[in-house]
Amino acid sequence: MNTDLMQDLVVVIPISVLFIVSFLPLLIKVFRGNQEPNPLLPLCYGFAGLVFATGFTAAMSGGQKTAFTNAIILDGASVWSSCLIYFLTAVGLMLAYDHAATRGRQFSEFCFLLISSAIGMVVLVMANDLIVTFIGIETMSLCLYILVAMSREEILSKEAAFKYFVLGSFASAIFLYGIALMWGTAGTTYFTAQNGIPGLGDQIEKLIAVNRVFVVGLGMVILGFAFKVALFPFHAWTPDVYQGAPTPVTAFMATAVKAASFVAFLRLFHSDGYSLSPNMMTVLTWIAVLTMLIGNVGAIVQNNFKRILAYSSIAHSGYAMVGLIAAAFGSDFNEGAASLLFYLFSYAFMTMGSFALIALFEKNENISLNVEDLKGLGRKYPVLGLSLTILMLSLAGIPPTLGFFGKFYVFSAAVEQDMYWLAFWGVINSVISVYYYLRPIVVMYMKEGESVEMMTSHLMTRLTVVASALVIVVIGLLASPAIRAVRAVIAMM
């Protein structure tokens, strides 16, 4: 029993240590009479914790470990996505360190909340049980509600936080109710077998066919996920929240939250049973198609750069769904799942870089960057202009960038499973998206005018922009190792 507990604890060492380390700056602040320490201090503590957590998680990789009576699972997918989440959190901290809205008097609180949210995500990706999944989602979301409201001057920030909070709570309640219904019908909330009771994955085939209550429960759980990853018709909060939140928080939400939720979503679908329910596939296919369409068409009419990227992130959820549907409803789970992970990985770099670029132009908290403000940017800041060009072309899926290979992979997963319809709509949407991804480039290079001033002192943010553009090209040209990596990860799932 004792050794069991020890083994259980080992699995959660990274998140426990990370929690304690990120809490230290807050304690220091309290002992100093509520005086905010130098922002470097929480940043360094955060980095130290994240580096330790990443290293420890990576060291535990290989094979499958379970803990806490199977409720937590440490397999390829969870190790891989935890590392991605830690990395994105570190980048989020870097952006926040530079940004006017977050650097202010509450930076230690900010770091603590951001890291706690990341801990929630790590729990989410490791969850092998719907209850733990729920705990992960809630930990992640509660921190995010506050983070979104963090900007002191920006009025939109409060509105966004409130909207996100109310809608998010609804979604969580529905999610929880769905779990209850599933537990009531299946007798378990575990994804895999536990104490002789077959897991959800094993029962799905039987239950979907005969049990309406189970189907309703499953639908509610899917709805909960759909809200978190902004799928149609639960996407409406995204533009407002992404626009209102401080840009570093938006960058973090758009990348890490999406990655974590999609991995948990993938676990729910890790079962052969789904391939026998064509109705559900039809529904999800249409959700994916409409998500892509709404995102891309919505982005065309926007002028605010942050809103464009918000709609683009809705569209990208749709592309990721293509991979997920190929995994869940096809004959072969692995290729679709690997394509989804690869897509999330490529999407994270493109989106992080783009939001970092926006952060670079926000002098005050309540400034909003329109596309037209980029006039002449290409001539004024050539390196930055080139980076933004690469980021936009990658989001549009032009080869040889990482974004192209991400799309190539998900579409090929769909074609492999004979889901031509889905791949066709993905392609049509890629064409639509080209229009608005080209707009910043057009404005930046082809229109006369003086661009807004860049915050030249924000070194870490600039580094993020340039580095992500570089990564997009380099991994784009050398995609092979990354593809091998995600395949290996999925093989361990």
Next chain:
Amino acid sequence: MHVLSAITLLPLGFAILICLAPKAWVRPVALLLSLFEFGLSLGILGLFDKKSAALQLAENIPWIPEFGISYFLGIDGISLWLVLLTTFLTPIVVLGSWTAIDKSIKGFHAALFILQAAMVGSFLAMDAVLFYVFFELSLVPMYFMVGIWGGQRRIYATVKFFIFTMVGSLMMLLAIIYLMFSARDTVGQMTANLLTLYQLKIPFVAGDLMNPQTLLFFAFSLAFAIKVPMFPFHTWLPDAHVEAPTPGSVLLAGVMLKMGSYGFLRFVIPLFPEASQQYAWVFLFLGVVGIVYGALVAMVQPDVKKLVAYSSVSHMGYVMIGMFALNTYGVTGSLYQMLNHGVSTGALFLLVGMIYERTHSREIARYGGLAKALPIFTILFVIITMSSIAVPMTNGFIGEFLILMGTFAAQKGFAIVAVTGVVLGAVYMLWMVKRVFFGPAGELVKDEHHPLHDLNAREIAVMIPLVILVFWMGLFPNHFLDWSKASVENLVENKDNYQLSAGVKPKAVQVQGAVVAKDGK
């Protein structure tokens, strides 16, 4: 020996060099580099065995083995002259834009070299995905070229160009992915290697649209038909041509359009033989419509550049019908016409650019009597016009004659209509020449405040190689066609079961197979 890699990838290095060079040196350095590149590509002629139909100088390195994608370059009689056309036009364009481009010249020349790399790469790529990468990559520099250095409506034109091309090429991407999985089902492993894809037997049902081969055929055809552009997908072309700066128009007309017609020869006809033969009439019909429509619309254009743009639609119609005649004359003529069009339309755009630099106007009505004011310019323009309307002894004649002969053998009706296009072509070109160069002096010509100067030495130097080619290709077509003969015959004779080997010859011309195998490696 990695000649092909060198001529594909060196321009990318050149682009970086240009960015690092001091501003005053950019043009001379660019000229030298592009001449060096041309010299290097001429080296291929020395290594190329013109009796062989096989893929030569092949280089194959795995790129993304997980999907069977490789960095696979090779050259044969079909791509040989197109590659040389690209490397030939680049120095001409650099010299031709010496004074026309004055805004951010570094960026311009860097874009030019990236474009060259992408164009050469797409002619040499023998891996479907690699081809797609180059095919799409070529959009980006052209997009900037039109968008930054273009005319008034440049942004509209460039975005339209980009999106039109994307629509087709993404459908092609899906088709490529499908082919890669079909290869997995037959060969046991996913691959985008074109030589393997040629061996696939893709199921075809005559008279039914919803079968794999027909759908794939149309997916590929759409991508290439937009690029060519074939009527009715041509609407992006006049916009892009008119708004593009002169060098952009030259490369767009001279080379980029050929990426489409080359795609038909390299992918569509050999990969989908049954569908190509079944639906050849569609392309013959649309090709003929394009010829007549392009010529009629060109006739009424008030703007010289737009007239040349529509003449491209008409000329590319010939390329299309020659190809889909699916016989040796037709395909040879079509290949030759691609080169002719590159030379003569490229030259026309350069000439239009030269006069535009002097008057800042392209309106035909404002000219007249230019022959007296600019004699050298007039002589050159008339020579190129003769080439464009296919007067015997010029290159255009050989191409159109072969195409019409091939089409007549295949489908008499289409050939008869296409012949009217030759007449119409003469009408719109000669009428334009009459209005611009002869008759009473127009307002721009007699404007005393801005006297017109005849071509200077640089501009003549730009035109000389093109004029030489016009006559060389017109008088000695075999100097060029001999090199492509084996490949074209292999394509036409084995069109039902096309095979291409890297090094070893196919059955049709087996005699000297062993020699080539040694050379190829």
